[in-house]
Amino acid sequence: MGTRTIIPFGPQHPVLPEPIHxxxxxxxxxxxxxxxxxxxxxxxxxxxxxxxDYIEYVYVAERICGICSFIHGQTYxxxxxxxxxxxxxxxxxxxxxxxxxxxRIHSHLLWAGLMADAFGFESLFMHTxxxxxxxxxxxxxxxxxxxxxxxxxxxxxxxxxxPEQMAWLLKELEVIEKEMRLIVDIFMNDNSVKHRLCxxxxxxxxxxxxxxxxxxxLRGSGVADDMRLLKYAAFGELDFExxxxxxxxxxxxxxxxxxxxxxxxxLIRQAAxxxxxxxxxxxxxxxxxxxxxxxxxxPRGEVVYYIKGNGTxxxxxxxxxxxxxxxxxxxxxxLAGCELADVxxxxxxxxxxxxxxxx
Amino acid sequence: xAFFQMKKMILAWTFRKPITTKYPFEPRKICxxxxxxxxxxxxxxxxxxxxxxxxxxxxxxxxRENKKWHIDRLRCISCGYCVxxxxxxxxxxxxxHGIPTVTKDMETF
Numbered sequence: 480m481g482t483r484t485i486i487p488f489g490p491q492h493p494v495l496p497e498p499i500h501x502x503x504x505x506x507x508x509x510x511x512x513x514x515x516x517x518x519x520x521x522x523x524x525x526x527x528x529x530x531x532d533y534i535e536y537v538y539v540a541e542r543i544c545g546i547c548s549f550i551h552g553q554t555y556x557x558x559x560x561x562x563x564x565x566x567x568x569x570x571x572x573x574x575x576x577x578x579x580x581x582x583r584i585h586s587h588l589l590w591a592g593l594m595a596d597a598f599g600f601e602s603l604f605m606h607t608x609x610x611x612x613x614x615x616x617x618x619x620x621x622x623x624x625x626x627x628x629x630x631x632x633x634x635x636x637x638x639x640x641x642p643e644q645m646a647w648l649l650k651e652l653e654v655i656e657k658e659m660r661l662i663v664d665i666f667m668n669d670n671s672v673k674h675r676l677c678x679x680x681x682x683x684x685x686x687x688x689x690x691x692x693x694x695x696x697l698r699g700s701g702v703a704d705d706m707r708l709l710k711y712a713a714f715g716e717l718d719f720e721x722x723x724x725x726x727x728x729x730x731x732x733x734x735x736x737x738x739x740x741x742x743x744x745x746l747i748r749q750a751a752x753x754x755x756x757x758x759x760x761x762x763x764x765x766x767x768x769x770x771x772x773x774x775x776x777x778p779r780g781e782v783v784y785y786i787k788g789n790g791t792x793x794x795x796x797x798x799x800x801x802x803x804x805x806x807x808x809x810x811x812x813x814l815a816g817c818e819l820a821d822v823x824x825x826x827x828x829x830x831x832x833x834x835x836x837x838x
Numbered sequence: 839x840a841f842f843q844m845k846k847m848i849l850a851w852t853f854r855k856p857i858t859t860k861y862p863f864e865p866r867k868i869c870x871x872x873x874x875x876x877x878x879x880x881x882x883x884x885x886x887x888x889x890x891x892x893x894x895x896x897x898x899x900x901x902r903e904n905k906k907w908h909i910d911r912l913r914c915i916s917c918g919y920c921v922x923x924x925x926x927x928x929x930x931x932x933x934x935h936g937i938p939t940v941t942k943d944m945e946t947f
Contacts, residue, residue, distance in 0.1 A: 671841075
């Protein structure tokens with residue numbers, strides 16, 4: 480047994496685009512303990528509700544995270560609509576579903592690219608992001624923004640997807656799906672990828688539940704739990720089963736995300752086929768009075784918004800529990816006992832979004 | 839177990855043109871409907887100040903007396919809320935993202 484050394488990992492680290500700091504207690508090349516510390520980019524968004532009114536705050540909520548921006552906005556709007564008892568048009572629900580799933584595809588592709596980069600497979604990283612770029616083009620054409628969609632508002636959607644554009648979108652999705660199949664085949668079957676992922680960072684079903692894991696981290700451990708089962712937006716009318724894998728290692732978490740790519744494509748096709756014609760937004764009058772917990776499935780897992788209003792245009796309390804925050808305890812558990820070289824892969828395996836976490 | 843699963847993709851892309859463009863020498867393809875730079879048709883504007891009131895970043899300033907419309911380009915987030923509320927529909931978001939600025943001046947129309 481060697482002497483214990485503490486190696487600081489982050490907040491500036493080549494593998495991480497965002498600042499998270501972990502103190503790794505190592506013995507020789509083995510990590511025995513990991514102590515995370517967050518809070519480097521706290522922005523005080525929960526205080527900002529006192530300055531921005533509840534309609535303006537949609538723009539702030541969208542900017543909590545650059546990757547799941549649309550779903551943040553959607554979660555916030557759903558909470559406000561629920562408090563104000565607004566029934567949004569069915570077409571708006573379908574539009575939100577389609578944009579939410581497009582954002583899931585681009586988020587998972589982004590993660591896959593970063594993962595490939597983390598285990599040193601640079602060409603795979605470039606090709607994954609090439610495909611992601613095509614998804615971003617679809618998003619830009621339908622919403623007007625590549626990263627910040629800005630198409631969700633309290634009371635419905637801000638933009639419509641006309642039928643001819645929808646036909647074009649579905650045609651483009653077919654091309655993207657073909658490209659994704661090639662990339663997923665590499666992630667799932669290549670020997671060098673498997674060598675880095677199989678059996679690394681195992682987290683059992685019991686531990687995942689006990690530590691409060693969410694999203695693909697939870698589903699990778701065999702728990703088929705997905706907030707889309709709550710039937711928000713149009714998910715109640717679409718046919719889907721949550722994907723789960725039972726191994727609980729990095730490979731099964733990767734497999735869950737890869738399968739979700741195709742699930743999302745399928746959901747977009749279903750939504751496009753079932754989408755009714757009609758209005759996309761209703762007029763909103765009055766101010767929110769009451770409180771609500773809004774829960775939505777983001778690409779990274781379940782996000783919870785607590786919104787409380789007192790009948791004025793400013794909310795009194797706002798709180799966001801983001802998926803990465805819930806996935807930090809499972810990450811600490813995974814890191815204890817791993818090899819030092821596996822740390823970047825393990826940190827990425829929960830798909831960390833630190834801007835989300837620190838709000 | 840498959841070794842070097844990526845060979846097919848790499849071989850195919852060896853003989854293709856790069857997907858990246860030579861920006862800024864080659865102009866960026868503008869996507870129709872993209873939310874870019876805010877533009878105003880000042881002849882139609884009635885200076886109602888609705889856009890300035892609703893702007894979430896306070897980037898707009900409307901001078902009713904002197905009939906001037908000011909915008910702080912560095913504050914504008916191109917969200918399109920002003921375009922939505924404009925009663926005369928004289929505001930619109932162009933697809934291009936404008937030229938870089940070096941000063942923090944307000945642009946006046």
